[in-house]
Amino acid sequence: MKKFNKVVVVFCSILLFAGSGIAAAACSQVNAKGTWRVHGLVWDVLGVDETESFNCKLKIGSSGGVSASKSTCRVFREGTVDVTGGKVVMASNCTMSGKLKTISGTVKFRSGQMDRSKNSFTAVGVDSLEANLEYFISGVRQ
């Protein structure tokens, strides 16, 4: 009987532990809400253009909308690039996708993943018009 109780306790503990893990991993759209510092690289897979780095401040709304008024990007060697909008979609398994629009183009992000703490994410993306331009971004909640 005691042995059985031990098994039950261990089993329940495992369930609780696993359950808490699942809970931590589950995401909702609102997890993307907030101000993010995003750093990234853009490179030309054809090797024509130089690789460049950029960093952004993005304010994302509760439904994933990107605030144009409070978001901006800066490209190394080029200067400020205004953000005009965009959308971030957060799946329940914490994968992310979406697009970021700037005054000069659109980047479509895919394969994004938010971490368990919901305070950082990484993603890769591609230019909506020139598929040879690929992006890697990493974001940290401000």
Add this chain to the structure above:
Amino acid sequence: MPNKSGDRFYSMTHEFLLLLMLCAVFYPVDVLAGVWGGKRDQHNESRFTQPFVQDGASRTLGIYAGVIPASDGVGRFKSAYLVVSPGGYIIPIHSDGIVAVAGHTFFKSTNCNGPGYVRTSSGQPVFTAMPGTVYREMSEDRLVYVPFDSPQLTTSMYSYLDPGNKHACINEAVTGSFYKLENNNAAITGYENTVFREPLSLYYAGPVDRKMQVSHPKKAFTSSTAVSADIIDIQEECSPGCLSEDNNNGICDIACWTAACDYDSSDCDHLSQSELEEKLSSICSPGCFAEDIGDGFCDGFCNVELCNYDGGDCVEK
């Protein structure tokens, strides 16, 4: 964005507007400079003199200005100057003296030092579609309020095509958000005498030097751009940083705690007065939050004395 997509963007309507614009560029400048007491730089007509726009008392109203085709309210388009007051009010001024306060605006472009010829990204004149517009009706000399019954519109204005591509602001985007005037009469009181009754003095000369373009621009992250339909992306914000989706979403967003956003539509009602005040204390000026200051990004809302000029973020480095 590449020109190829920009080509798609220019429909016949835009070509018509462009024609109007080009006419407006060359016609009213001379006329207004004379009529409104403006003067040209006698030494070098190919350069703008600064400040570009001053009121009758030689106070600078704004350095962002341009010529836009603006509605006269009866379906005709006239050329107009776009003036931005120090308080951020965007004021299209028709060449015949009609003045309108189209709303509150802000400009994000920090590296556009000269006036540009602007249009809305939608191709629509700024004057016509703005909710909450107050303008002076010439015939009766009274202020007319255009009812504000829709969410505020954030739009982007892009430099108008210039055949010579000579302007400093060509290829520069200027993003403007137009907000409800919370007290329209008060908002325009300061301009009744200076703008309308004592028309602006416009200082005008030719374009400034065009900035160097980057030889290998990345598409989405480049400061040099042409207009593309793909970048038309209107995000509704009733106040800076308050997307419409954040309003009445059950979460208290202090950016939405403004009259224009109906004070977050009761999302903050659960907060006590002290909690609310604490949140509000993080705002040193409308649209500027404590986290924005000194974060390395120039934020136009924070570039005021109350916010320590964005902690130096807007200083050219």
